Amino acid sequence: MQSQAILFDLDGTLLDSLGDIAGALNHTLGAFGLPQHEVDAYREFVGEGVEQLVDRALGVHAAAHRARVLPAYRAYYREHIAVHTVPYPGVGELLATLVARGVPLCVLSNKPDDATRTLVARFFGDTPFVQVAGHKADVPRKPDPTAALAMAAVLGVDPSYCAFVGDSNIDMQTAAAAGMRGVGVSWGFRGRAELEAYGAAAVIDEPAQLLAFIRP
Secondary structure (H helix, E strand, O other), X not given: OOEOEEEEOOXXXXXXXXXXXXXXXXXXXHHOOOOOOOHHXXXXXXXXXXXXXXXXXXXXXXXXXXXXXXXXXXXXXXXXXXXXXXXXXXXXXHHHHHHHOOOOEEEEEEEEHHHHHHHHHHHHOOOOOOEEEEEOOOOOOOOOOHHHHHHHHHHOOXXXXXXXXXXXXXXXXXHHHHOOEEEEEOOOOOOHHHHHHOOOOEEEOOHHHHHHHEOO
16 A cells, blocks of 8 residues: 655654764763763664653663753753754655655654754755644653644545654554554664564665655
8 A cells, every 4th residue: 555645753764863862961961970871872762752761861860860860951952953963865855756746744753842843944944844743741652643643634644544654663653553554764773673573564774765655
């Protein structure tokens, strides 16, 4: 079945943002005299929202230091959100092709809503996304399907004709819960094995391969 609309995850799917996330949180941890982590460790920390990110980075120190570290990280990341962040190669061309074909596009992230909108505007300001949404306090995070289903309703497309494109188990679980087709991207933070283990209908190795799953 070919999809008629696409919902994209952001971090690890459209943007290589790991360096800035890790850099900002390591800076914050260091400022409080707490242990820092290698950048690759953050591949497993991200994906379920900023609170989970901070808790995973803090580890055994979470209960004692969360209340201080979380707001400090938010503030520092806000000011250093795009130092190293870049779109993955081929993403810009893919989006342009999809727009030219008239495919409606959305972005749905577990990143805070303000940061999600800031990054999409900065790097994809010319792409007419129908909706861009990060996490908001009154909407459950992925893999809860609430936000994805709301986007499908705005698009006027049955969820079964939507592709949910992402790099993690959270995205594949979201697709399944929403009745959408989960398409994994192997270039992101987690890799092919995780995506296949969580039921990806397909895993692509470069952005242009997504076009095979979209109606002409």
